[in-house]
Amino acid sequence: MASEDFTAERSATGSAETAQRVMAASDFVVAPGYGVGGVVGTGLSATESLATELSAADVHWMRRAILTAMEADGRASPNPTVGAVIVKDGVLLSAGATEPFGGRHAERCAIEKVTDRAVLRGATLYTTLEPCAHWGKQPPCADLVADCGFARCVVGIRDPNPAVAGVGFARVRAAGTEVVCGVLRNETLAWHLPYLVPRLLARPMISTFALDTPGTNGSRLLFGHSDRWESASAGRDYRARLKHRCDLLVTEPSASSVDTAAFARGAWHGLVWWDMAGRLADMTVTEARELAAQARDLGAPLALVAVPGPDNAAQLDAVVGGGITHVIPQSGLDPAGWLASSIRDGELAAVTGGMPNWVLVDDHPRLAAALAAMDTVDVVHVLETRGGSGEVGNLCARPAETIGDAVRIARIEAADATIGEYYTQGLSSALRGTSW
Template sequence: MSREADEIHMAHALRLAARGLGTTWPNPSVGCVLVRDGRILGRGWTQPGGRPHAERVALAAAGDATGATAYVTLEPCAHHGKTSPCAEALVAAGVARVVTALTDPDPRVAGRGHAILRTAGIAVTEGILADEARRVTAGFLKRVTQGLPLVTLKLATTLDGRIATATGESRWITGPDARRMVHAMRMMHDAVMVGSGTAAADDPDLTVRDMGSPHQPVRIVLDSRLAHSPDSRLGRSAKDHPVWLVHGPDAPGPARTAWEATGARLIEAPPAADGRTDPEAALRALAGRGLTRIFCEGGAGLAARLIRQGLADDLAVFHAGTLIGAEGTAALGPLGLAALADAPRFTLRETRQIGADTLSLWSA
């Protein structure tokens, strides 16, 4: 098989992997395509909840994969869990060759899957479209290697960088197409996160709406004192869709009891020096509970703290063609910069027109 053909089939597998984003945590979303004599026999991606894995879905679709080439976006697993390793399943299916994009950094795998395949006499080609695969798999990779989830920070601003008028009015700066895009982006993340200030000001719901019957991400509030009301929209819907609150050790007992009664999950994390929730400590606690991709929608203060601490991996910035002026609320709180050279810099990946607004995607 030529390098060009390998890249075509791996690109197909990566598109499949992207379909599972937001639904497979703590497992990665993986894509697999089985090809024999230029014909696709079967394909699959990791299913909601993380199982079955992509390779098993593709093998089941193929029926007979003898002599096929398997294109897999991440090294097949090598450890025994609820099922036997996918590397062993590929051996048992009689595939002749396996092409992967990335080695799995999980210590339970970390090259062992490739080794199982090679020991069985299967030809293995690694590193096909590795950069593209890192993009799709970034949340899982970061959680495994750094103990942190991938964070996408969403900002919806006027042309002059304002998110509300002087009176606090903010609905709606961007148009309906942009708001629908935000719901689509929520779907591709494990969780949606806001700070306590945004929760109090907006009483948000944070669910995915008007997108058919999607999975619902975990809804997270960073709230050191659990000041947000359990009678809020989040509290009233916590039994229907998951709500997690990250709080400090000094959160009052009655507030804990009231929130637990709603069905919300409480997660204690060490506070920052000012007593507020420390974003890094909160994110590490969330990664420890399996989250790999978090979509942050909340607040100029939280946005600034994430950027100051280097915790925002991606920016999704929606710009509306309107102006509010200096009296409006800025999209970011203080960054404490003394010199322009100290300003955080992001690299532009893509710009799109979304209805009357523009969306720019940036990476740290």
């Protein structure tokens, strides 16, 4: 990789007083230009940090590490997609990202690109996540980092995995390398959220889209609707970006759900059609057969979740005959409970090949509202109405009930839309319960 010189850039976050006021609202607010999917391509500057005491150089290179991870496109799932860069005297020596599951980790990729290991002495390693300290499919990265003679190891967040947490740092420090943790903490945490949530909550991270509809009694959310998202170019691009990055997409059976572009990267666990509203029964047999053929061409596992009955029997036969797996949801379980258990160790896990890290519920108002009512949604991606308050305190949905207070961690301003990202109360509590 070509060398890159760094010229210090002035922080554009405003005064320390402003930063402290923003941070007081949430422990997890990210700087402008960042979000759950990494660096948001909206034309905003993403070089600043709310933590004004950080050096501009550390912020710059940690952002470069995040961008390096983003280029790998989540290919490492269920491992975290880590980004790492090596810098010496302000010049980029190498960069690396975690390879597909079973392959090398980011730190090893970056280090092994440097042919003369002696050059690494006195350099700084920037990595988005604490170097691993245990043997898995790869040797421990912490041991390799410790052997390289780095002057500094700058890390975004600590790994909560009990086999790593703090142990990786200790091994690197024992070699005489200075360890700095917390540079772009919130931003790297947001990037690694799909890896972190399953380890904190023992289930995949679940996120969904919503529309902010301010009224006389405060903001209310309509979950699952995509029509207004598609009417704004920024909303359309943002939605497509998340669909591209998630592990498993859950939606209703429809031709629009067969998104070839979103599946193009080939790292998906699959697509789940959950027919809660009887969409299949509204199709003709020919339409159902054609839909199955289109979905099969995606080349990814696909399951249809539907209760069989006289109204959809012929359509079910057409879909199953087209190579789509039919899964009957267990009666008596709420949607949230069944989805979580089936993805973890039930019929959906058999289809998708294991538990995904990130489940995105898209264009499915009934399911999104039901999950929200059960406090099972972790992140809400909100298209905010222009001229509204811009704050969503008591998150509601029609027909869902209150899911508690949520905290906006990001606000993305574009020419034709404002998008907010919110951590729900359950997720915020889980994150606060862990040292980062």
